[in-house]
Amino acid sequence: TSLKHPDELKNFLEPEYRYWLNLSGIQEIDLVKAVCDKLNMHNLIIDSILDFAQVSKFQEFENNYYFSISSLMATSTLELEYEQISFVLGEDYLVTFQEKVGDHFNHIRDRIREGLGIIRDRSCDYLLCLLLEAILDDYQKTIEKLEVSESEINSFDLELDPSPQVLREIETHKVRVDQIKRALISLREIFLKIEREKPKLIQTKHLKYYVELKDFTISLIDNCDRLTSRLESASNLFFSIQSHRMNQVMKILTVISSIFIPLSFLVGVYGMNFNYMPELQWRWGYFVLIGVMLTLIISMIIYFRKKKWI
């Protein structure tokens, strides 16, 4: 059910129910404040929800826990879209605050509505676990998108001079992967803290699920590392191809210059107008010179062949 006005909340906040409240659009500050007040949240939680700082954190308060989770999703142009999602977990309620109308949690909402699975029978901390997993799934999709795009970039044509535009893409990718990795690391810190401190609002039998989430996060960080090292390879390769192209261009210039500059000198010699140049009078002078020049060309070509230049 979607609510229009904070006052309607009153009906829901009956102590005997377990409920999940999903607020999209934390821009409506008044609504957020009203909800928070109704649930007796600490001032700091309200400040944090309305603040747009990009850190994931987990704070324990007297009668509830506050989770602030960063979500990074890749758009179709691989731009990273940042969203801060806040969770407040109480003994019998879970409230989520999203900046945008959420597309993270649709399938979970559907499963609850249809009464599927074990979600309805479990407590709020189990639901929270599912929601966090949904966010991690989105991270995984983003990393996969970046991996696909990295493969495309990395399939250089080794025989073409690559444009710096390619390097710019590689570098932008690196920055993105780095950003995702750092977001995941602060998520891992949260799960580590939960594993270590075993907070009382999370039931002991559900702790194992949080440990699973931690392992999932670690494997995602691992993927980021792998992607980074592949991107660094691509960047090394890029520079090498640039040098290789240069080498090839220089070789062609050198081969052509080395063959024709000496020949031009030779023909220049016999273009001189000295009164007495015996070779010019010889009957076969011209043909002898042509023979000499052909010999020169052929021996040059053999020399460059041996040097593997052509």
Add this chain to the structure above:
Amino acid sequence: TSLKHPDELKNFLEPEYRYWLNLSGIQEIDLVKAVCDKLNMHNLIIDSILDFAQVSKFQEFENNYYFSISSLMATSTLELEYEQISFVLGEDYLVTFQEKVGDHFNHIRDRIREGLGIIRDRSCDYLLCLLLEAILDDYQKTIEKLEVSESEINSFDLELDPSPQVLREIETHKVRVDQIKRALISLREIFLKIEREKPKLIQTKHLKYYVELKDFTISLIDNCDRLTSRLESASNLFFSIQSHRMNQVMKILTVISSIFIPLSFLVGVYGMNFNYMPELQWRWGYFVLIGVMLTLIISMIIYFRKKKWI
């Protein structure tokens, strides 16, 4: 109220008040010493206040705490201006020592004067928390300035040979970000120490605010890391563009040399003065040669087109 002479202090230092003393210009050593003596500060505090060492630190003394906080603000030319601000927190007083007439704390002073907010009703450790936040806000502004300037630098024109001046700017930026990051790391250490040791002059209910400051510092450090990785990308890109430019220059040289050096040789041949050169007598010799040369030029151009050089 601003004081002219240390003796005027006496009137203020009545035990029943909570007060905040803000001293600008620690160059006036006598004044600083007088204040410190009045408040029974440890010798080491006085030494530290007057010392210009650039480290942030937090020391607990018997009846007060000493905080030395580094502040780095960017001027309009993005030079980093360093200032060391000292705080002495007692049970019912807070003294701040600034090198310059402060512009960090104006808005807080204004709020106290106008009796706004909850500042007046809280204890000195809460005030300290606000002042530290003001310093972190200044760090954030500095980082944002550097980010704006980094974006400008990073928008290379890929088709121009970049001047090493650009790289010098990138490198200077890196050094600056590095400096800010290290300053923030020593701040984080202070907040971590407070979180861990829960010093008694800081009220338990205010501890959460210090944890918030720690999170803020961590997110700033994160921004520094992101900025550094972007600057490293820019520097990689810079080198790649330099190589790319070189490649293009070399290609033009090679194309022109490869086309005209062989042609020059050809025309040189028929500029020779041998008595017997049959081609020279042919009626259409000249035009045949021109035809041959045009064919050569065209096939060269096709060759370079295929190699994607022109």
Add this chain to the structure above:
Amino acid sequence: TSLKHPDELKNFLEPEYRYWLNLSGIQEIDLVKAVCDKLNMHNLIIDSILDFAQVSKFQEFENNYYFSISSLMATSTLELEYEQISFVLGEDYLVTFQEKVGDHFNHIRDRIREGLGIIRDRSCDYLLCLLLEAILDDYQKTIEKLEVSESEINSFDLELDPSPQVLREIETHKVRVDQIKRALISLREIFLKIEREKPKLIQTKHLKYYVELKDFTISLIDNCDRLTSRLESASNLFFSIQSHRMNQVMKILTVISSIFIPLSFLVGVYGMNFNYMPELQWRWGYFVLIGVMLTLIISMIIYFRKKKWI
């Protein structure tokens, strides 16, 4: 013995026996589920077995332990083939789940069948230790293969312009070694955890064998580090050879141009058609010029010899 249907299991699962169950092909989800149910495994174990996440982990459950081990084996083309092997260790049973029909454990199976060694007399945790060692042995073989192939790559011919293809191979190798290293690190974490926590299903007298496995893993990680540093050397060398080749090509171009361009100018001078050019009338003009040119050539060659260019 190989089973066709999960129901046949019942006969085996008599409490008085110690047994090892080796399931290949975890694609047959129903079979896996049936076995797991029979052995009263936790839901999370079943999920993990069927999940293809590439992380090694060790989880303790109430009456059994779950090990998920990543195996990386190099094919003949040095592609890394990934396989996730799951172990469930109970008090008197050990179940292994493999994706493919296993080739890791053949020699161990043979030794059990033939009743060789001390395997039959020991408990399941000792068997597990042997199986894990078999996986580590496969890692070692993979690393050795990569080392052999690295030596081949690293034996550059210093006098040939290396193709970027070589660098691509180096970089691919780096990525592979990095992947193996990370897989081994998560294995080391597992052995460290066992050494530290001394879980009760592993007999104290067998703990030393697990410590041995940890040392083995550490020595493999060490090998990976050594391989990485060698690959980085190879990549440095590659770039240096590229530059060196370029230098040599440029030197040849420069030597030839420096010798013949001035000479061409000289012969050009005496090819001019001015009416009055005294040298042209001299009887020995031509021979004097040839002498001058020979002197020039020889002094050029001496100059370049001294500069060590030729």
Add this chain to the structure above:
Amino acid sequence: TSLKHPDELKNFLEPEYRYWLNLSGIQEIDLVKAVCDKLNMHNLIIDSILDFAQVSKFQEFENNYYFSISSLMATSTLELEYEQISFVLGEDYLVTFQEKVGDHFNHIRDRIREGLGIIRDRSCDYLLCLLLEAILDDYQKTIEKLEVSESEINSFDLELDPSPQVLREIETHKVRVDQIKRALISLREIFLKIEREKPKLIQTKHLKYYVELKDFTISLIDNCDRLTSRLESASNLFFSIQSHRMNQVMKILTVISSIFIPLSFLVGVYGMNFNYMPELQWRWGYFVLIGVMLTLIISMIIYFRKKKWI
């Protein structure tokens, strides 16, 4: 007072005095051994004093502490001069062993002689603290010298091809800073150990001074890091300027070649001796050709202007 013979020591070693013994020239092994024996030092201390190993360390023995401190001072040519200074701190004595006649502690000796300050009234551990501070001051001076010299190096002329000599200086600087940093890190370890273990021969009221020394060391390490990152910038800049210079040289070559090689071809054409070349007979042929060539030159120059090459 300066002593000539170990036996004179006897007079000094009266239990009722606090004294400071400063030995220069640990080459005189007999003297050192005599002093050590008189003061009942452990064998290991004597070995360490006479050993020239370059590590800073702090060891607690039954009735005294042994400090081995590395000192690195820059000579006028910025060579680093290494000296190992040993301190033995007993309950009522402090002995220092220097390799050279010391210039570290002159001002402290002067202050003691003149009875200035609070040094005379304090215990030996306070004196040790002052001596260690003097060594750190020397480190600071060395770092400042290197910073001055780094600024000189870093002020490249962007328009000159830099000699590898400059890079050699940068690299030598890096090695030096690295050496200083590592020496400081082992000093920091000593101060951390003192802060943590609060050894009983150091009075509790003096501990704060050692913490101060730790902070001083950390700020020096910080300076080293900053210097290193500046030197890395300088080295990056150096390579960029090399490439930039190359680009400019290549541009000039390309511009001149591109303009004159085609023109040379053109004039070559009309230097040919074909019997029938209609243009040669034309009255204005020569001037038309000159016009064509001027047009070519001008359009080339416009083209290169547009490409920002000249």
Add this chain to the structure above:
Amino acid sequence: TSLKHPDELKNFLEPEYRYWLNLSGIQEIDLVKAVCDKLNMHNLIIDSILDFAQVSKFQEFENNYYFSISSLMATSTLELEYEQISFVLGEDYLVTFQEKVGDHFNHIRDRIREGLGIIRDRSCDYLLCLLLEAILDDYQKTIEKLEVSESEINSFDLELDPSPQVLREIETHKVRVDQIKRALISLREIFLKIEREKPKLIQTKHLKYYVELKDFTISLIDNCDRLTSRLESASNLFFSIQSHRMNQVMKILTVISSIFIPLSFLVGVYGMNFNYMPELQWRWGYFVLIGVMLTLIISMIIYFRKKKWI
């Protein structure tokens, strides 16, 4: 005394003696096994001794300790020769197993034979300490050899194009130093473990000697780090010199081309055969042209001088 057959051992293994058994050639498996059995060693020790894994480790067993120490010695060609030396320390015996007939311990054996020093009077753990120190001394000699050879490599001739062979040597050196460093790090771990756990077979009064060994190892690691940073400097310098050489070659090419290509064009102009070319008829045409060309050459040279190219 050297033994020929394991049975001879029996005579030695009398409980009332402290003894040191030094076995060279662990290839003789039967001998090793016999000795181990006689001394009641754990199976794992025997396996480890016969295994050639290249890790240093320290394991405590019920009645003895097992040390496996890697030794790396440089041959005259600076190849690193690897040897694994095993020590088994019991309450009143010490057995060493070497692959080769040992050259590490000769001077210690000599001192024992001659009854020199305090070795004979001390227990086996003190002897072990001396043996380990001998191995570290060999490490130190190896590092010193590498340092000498590094100095030779690093003294580049800045004016010669360096061969990639030099870089290959630098890189091989790096790999070697890295290998030594990693071997030393695992040794340090052993000494740290001993310092921390204070194992009971090592007498408390000898513990300080092990701490000394730890400090020695740390100082060796430090030397490795210094060597590595010097090698990285050398490699940077190498690349810079390569670029510098290229720049110089290009400058010479550009200077010669820029001077003579325009001049060749000029003389080409007056080599044309147009019927009407007024300059050709002028009396002083030739000499005017020579004057023009000399002016050109001189102004070119002045230009390049100003640019600091020649």
